Amino acid sequence: MQNLPQDSRMVAIRNILTRLCKYSGLSSDRLRNTEIDVEPLLDLVVVRQRALRTGRSPEESMLPVVSDMARRLQPTDRLIADAALSLGLLRESPPDGVDLDRLYAESLGQRREYLAEMWQRLHETLRAEVIPEAPTVKRLRTSSEHDAFTALAGLLAGESSYTIPQVAPTPKIVVTLPNSQPRPGMVTVVGDAVMDHLYRVDRIPAVDAPARGNSYSEHPGGKGLNRAVAAARLGLQVRIVSALGDDENGRRIREYLDQAGVRTELIKTAALAPSPITAVIMTSSGDMALIGVQNDRVRLEVSDLDGPDIRAALGASDVVLLTFEHPTSIIGQVLAMVQSMRPKPRLIVCPTPSLRVPQDLYRYLDAVDYLVGSADELEKMIPAVTAASSEDVAQRLRGLGVGAVCTVGEFRCAMRSDDLNVDVTHFPRALNNAPGAAAAFSAALAYRVVISEGSLQKEDLDWATGAMLLTQKLGAVPSAMPLTGDIDQIFERYTTDR
Template structure:
């Protein structure tokens, strides 16, 4: 099926889906060939389902195969009893062929149930009504007449299937969590407004997806594997580009084939790669990730810091770039002294210096950054567990509240602590301390979620001339929620339309503090 002409990809209504299914059941039924037929307008509503688009993205199949799989899943998971048998037969899905054969149903009958003629499928269904029910362990009522099957039962089945598809659109995390490609809608992102520089790491992620972790001295099977560019620097740069910002990445990248893959990936995502440091005859750093089904993960980093290292002189060479942008995002993936020099360089701007957003993960094992450098941070976006080293003297038990106030006393203007889908904000401005409620998701927060928050925070601050409000905090939290909910996608970073769509459906409302 070719590219579909569409606007905001609003899901079709249940009556429209019912009508489409009624047309498709005729002749050969719901086959891949029918879904792929460019001339068949009847299939368009099924291809327009965001659940179909998401399935296609996650499983790397074309839209026709995805729509077929989504409908089959819906029949298997949400249609019960007799209606399941009828849906399978009239749409020629063949979902229960193996079970029928295993229970002694003749192969010619099984073949006839997904024949290219609706009339043959109907007559076979009615002639073997009780036997088919028995094969699936279902109690069989008396078989309806051909007239009742055509005029009543089939209509009920298709209406129910359409309703279940709509429920999947509205309630499933797979409904609207689709990152549209640029070809889908040229207006998804506005023209770039503001320039951002990200200073951080660029690695390759080797991700094993598994249902269980192996015990010591044992192994377990992974059900999926992916090798892809990663690192907080890369992730935040891509996230910012998705939001329509002009983005450059400052990072050290090897000149091996993996380094080239990272550069190509950045280029494809619209990130400027001219500021990268190319390390000759070096090996790309790797992160080994074991990822569970709902997104929680563990990781092992091999930084290869002897060959891949962003030095102080590397950022000094780019000092003009650092002071000419609107925001600088810095991660602790680069050496501590390089982070400190970067923050210092940004603050050499005479006026209108860039905003500084810092991600302190992973914390440096040997020491913290200096108190002088903390005073150069406008926004620190940190998980609670990363803040233990900043506890006030004498505090035996970790408590993020006094730690946060301790960081504000050191000069950090605003501390954002994301967690459980929401975010707690400590600020040295009039906003002081407040919490953004969580946006629920069945998936756990991934490392990409925090990166989406940082990029969205930068975008909102640039859009609003550096003014930070509860609205900006909620927008950034919504971007983080989108990245979490879209976790199964190959790139879960949202564009602006995706964030606005989530906020438009949110039940949260803001009552700004007086004077804000």
């Protein structure tokens, strides 16, 4: 088991936990007598370490280890794992108004029903900053438990340095990163989620030069969704703030995000309206043209941001990643909210060439820690001035208050900030461009900001740039987003001894 890749271990553990939650849940007796192959669980480093320190069997050590790991989950995942596996975490300090005998009933179905019934009260007991809409029993069974067990399995599979806790940890959002140190890692993405219609063609069509199509496919996409999925694949906890229609495409996008490990409770649903669609026309060399179709009713309003849920989500984030597909009023509101927060989350902003930024937004640019875009996108940020070069654009944007300017394109990156003046140009490439490259870079940058606690070094930028190299696949963008191990290999291959 320990020789499997970490992702494979995580999947195996998640599948075992899913099966063990049936009937009365997880217990040492169940582990001894079950027909389920639980050897991968018993062979985990954290379990063997606990057994060695306490002198108990692996079966007796499993429940306290899983319970300790479950306490590290964010409140919603913690409650779901606790009830599904009948861990009894709330028995340590019984909350008023909660019948623990029903929450930890012998039947899994009864536990699910009571969890859904007491959803609000249980979240309040854990002092959750964001309380998602109460799920149905069916949703608990089909997607919510899958998400919670994925997070729990990730902790169990990744933890290699485990100590028996001396005090009960708080329900802080925690993930286990490749260096095996538990760290906070919540990213909130404010951006679009769409259904991409991908056309692979021999050329970008023109009025007098039609293109010949080679293939067609549909898949979820959008600058916001791509970055959210990319961040989730790197092991971070991720939420997305967006708007969808109440249609089949909207349901497919939500399901995809759920399966990718991206939380969707902050997505607004517009009744009786179609979800956004983008036609992506792409050649074999990676050149692209886009056509966006969006119903005016499928959009965020300023009033949507005034509620406590989104404000609390932004405030609880380590990184806020903002893309510029929403109306400028929404962009300005998010910038203003982050600017006013103390402590302030790190803010990564990704502009778009279709939006010339109004000067009203300039007053918020000192809240931007990292501005990431192509040379064209960044130049549109200062439309009133003709810049001589990308270097000139970066300096002007920094003069407006931006902390660091990252110019990305053709699998290259240049960062200009007070601490770093770096050009990363040594990675090889096969294509001119890839539709997922910028998303991979932005997510990888967010990841390195989290694990470095905001103090980036040159190797962090090398690592984030290397993530772009792995997106040279002409297909669905989210599926091309790399894992941390993939980026580590690219980083080691091309940056060793430089």
